[in-house]
Amino acid sequence: MELEVRHLRALCAIADTGSLHRAARQLGVAQPSLSTQLRRIEQELGGALFVRARTGCRPTPLGRLVLSRARPLVAELRSLVIEARAAAVGGRQLRIGSTASRALAGWLRRLRRHWQEPTLHMDVSANALLRMVADGQLDVAFVHEVEGWPLRVPDGLRTRVLIAREPQFVSLPADHPAAARPVVHLCDLAHDRWMIDPAVDGEWDAVRRMLREAGIDPPVLHGDYHTAASLVAIGEVVTVCQPTSPSRPDTAVRRIAGDPLGVRLLLAARTDTELDGVYPHLADAYQEVARQAPAYREWLEELVPGA
Numbered sequence: 001m002e003l004e005v006r007h008l009r010a011l012c013a014i015a016d017t018g019s020l021h022r023a024a025r026q027l028g029v030a031q032p033s034l035s036t037q038l039r040r041i042e043q044e045l046g047g048a049l050f051v052r053a054r055t056g057c058r059p060t061p062l063g064r065l066v067l068s069r070a071r072p073l074v075a076e077l078r079s080l081v082i083e084a085r086a087a088a089v090g091g092r093q094l095r096i097g098s099t100a101s102r103a104l105a106g107w108l109r110r111l112r113r114h115w116q117e118p119t120l121h122m123d124v125s126a127n128a129l130l131r132m133v134a135d136g137q138l139d140v141a142f143v144h145e146v147e148g149w150p151l152r153v154p155d156g157l158r159t160r161v162l163i164a165r166e167p168q169f170v171s172l173p174a175d176h177p178a179a180a181r182p183v184v185h186l187c188d189l190a191h192d193r194w195m196i197d198p199a200v201d202g203e204w205d206a207v208r209r210m211l212r213e214a215g216i217d218p219p220v221l222h223g224d225y226h227t228a229a230s231l232v233a234i235g236e237v238v239t240v241c242q243p244t245s246p247s248r249p250d251t252a253v254r255r256i257a258g259d260p261l262g263v264r265l266l267l268a269a270r271t272d273t274e275l276d277g278v279y280p281h282l283a284d285a286y287q288e289v290a291r292q293a294p295a296y297r298e299w300l301e302e303l304v305p306g307a
Helices: 005-017 020-027 031-045 061-088 103-111 126-134 203-213 225-233 272-292 294-303
Strands: 050-053 056-059 095-098 119-122 140-146 158-167 169-173 194-196 220-222 239-241 251-256 262-269
Touching: 005 020, 005 031, 005 056, 005 061, 020 031, 056 061, 095 103, 095 126, 103 140, 103 272, 126 140, 126 262, 140 203, 140 272, 158 272, 169 225, 194 203, 194 225, 194 239, 203 220, 225 239, 225 251, 251 294, 262 272, 272 294
Parallel strands: 095 119, 095 140, 194 220
Antiparallel strands: 050 056, 140 262, 158 262, 169 239, 169 251
């Protein structure tokens, strides 16, 4: 077997995530496939590159040597491809669409190093953003798909999964009795007012189903994310939120017992070339905010020990 750049990327992903499972998700491949690929790479190089344990994977001395040479090569190739693509389109401005995400700021910051200042179009409707990409009004769109309510992806669009299932958490007042625990049971919020944004594709239906399956029927208000955040802070409502949302002095972000609500995070464009140019920056930005969110970081570590 001849060693290729994709093999080096796989080794870097395993080392960065500390887990074959996490690395496979990051690379968009099945874990058995990645395990087989790793064994072939190790056979080619003549020794074990990682020590596998219940707590994850860590590089062997040979693995550290290989990684020290692989990382610069992978980074240099990525830079070459990005710069070449930017030059090929004449340095044109990149038009981005996105639903709300804490990863957005870091993504834009990274893109500015390789493109002119990107333009940004925000919309709570993922379907609306996908239509704008299909119509040529946007180059790429970062959207989320609520579990159980598939998005209407226009014909001809290419998509890439960033996160197959991101659990949704709950934001509640910091002095709420349920906030004293790291995991909140929905029955403890049965008498609270909830606020949901019905303009978000699929969210109201998904939350309504979640509450119904929990056997509760709390009062529900409709409003946007900013209004909900303000009302949570003064103790008026609780609301679902992204797991990367920060807790503040007057609010608490907590996991919902059983993780009953999830979304899939997708990047969409008209070509694979456009996806390849921006996806790595988005993945890096998302990992950054995930590490900064204590409750989400604990959830990830519980899901994949050593991640």
